[in-house]
Amino acid sequence: MISLRNIEKFYQQGPDRFYVLRRINLEIKEGDFIAVMGPSGAGKSTLLHVLGMHDTSWTGEYQLFDHSIHRMDRKQRMEVYKKYFGFVFQSYHLLDDLTVAENLDVPLSYRNIKKTERQAIVADTLDRFQMVGKKDLFPSQLSGGQQQLVGVARAIIANPKVILADEPTGNLHSSQGIEIMEMFKKLNEAGATIVMVTHSETNASYAHKIVRIVDGWIEGDPRG
Numbered sequence: 001m002i003s004l005r006n007i008e009k010f011y012q013q014g015p016d017r018f019y020v021l022r023r024i025n026l027e028i029k030e031g032d033f034i035a036v037m038g039p040s041g042a043g044k045s046t047l048l049h050v051l052g053m054h055d056t057s058w059t060g061e062y063q064l065f066d067h068s069i070h071r072m073d074r075k076q077r078m079e080v081y082k083k084y085f086g087f088v089f090q091s092y093h094l095l096d097d098l099t100v101a102e103n104l105d106v107p108l109s110y111r112n113i114k115k116t117e118r119q120a121i122v123a124d125t126l127d128r129f130q131m132v133g134k135k136d137l138f139p140s141q142l143s144g145g146q147q148q149l150v151g152v153a154r155a156i157i158a159n160p161k162v163i164l165a166d167e168p169t170g171n172l173h174s175s176q177g178i179e180i181m182e183m184f185k186k187l188n189e190a191g192a193t194i195v196m197v198t199h200s201e202t203n204a205s206y207a208h209k210i211v212r213i214v215d216g217w218i219e220g221d222p223r224g
Ligand SMILES: Nc1ncnc2c1ncn2[C@@H]1O[C@H](COP(=O)(O)OP(=O)(O)OP(=O)(O)O)[C@@H](O)[C@H]1O
Pocket: 011, 018, 020, 038, 039, 040, 041, 042, 043, 044, 045, 046, 047
């Protein structure tokens, strides 16, 4: 489904290149549930943003089904992103001037779904996340944990083929975290492919496979 070949990314710091991803080769099959783990600063979020096409300044080859992402411009990538992905951002990235309900509607608006149907899906999702009472509030009026829940709800509401999640439970109470992981498990069993960055062993135990990154390298890959 997804194939990364020799992905590299660096930041230029004066005359030096600071590499964040080194020769990343990764195969992701449909239905995989992968946890990406490793120390802080290892490149985990960077890898997730390459997968989610928010980051475009990298080299290498990225194939998603029959799409050669590395050959696409920003606009084409965004179209592919909207079609296939749901993304849970580490820092939530909710739209500040939209209410909770409006934020949840955004991914649905990319799909060919009638407005009344969209409203029903939003209502259902608010209910599922026990956030009905918060639907007309703006993100700034929510706690960090509540914003994270809205971020997760937004990522899954349109039933994406691939869920990319960056520390999706970092700001939640442990029981809420487990609820989210159970939700991911069900979505995965229903066919969604999940790649999740996490420091949590509990979260990682839900994954079928763990990819460890250290200093930008996938552990176990030959370096050199
Ligand atoms: N704009 C930037 N300029 C220079 N270096 C950057 C920039 N953005 C990120 N980095 C560096 O890239 C490296 C990888 O960052 P990344 O966020 O991918 O790490 P991470 O493994 O997700 O860490 P964490 O677990 O703490 O979230 C870090 O060393 C960071 O300092």
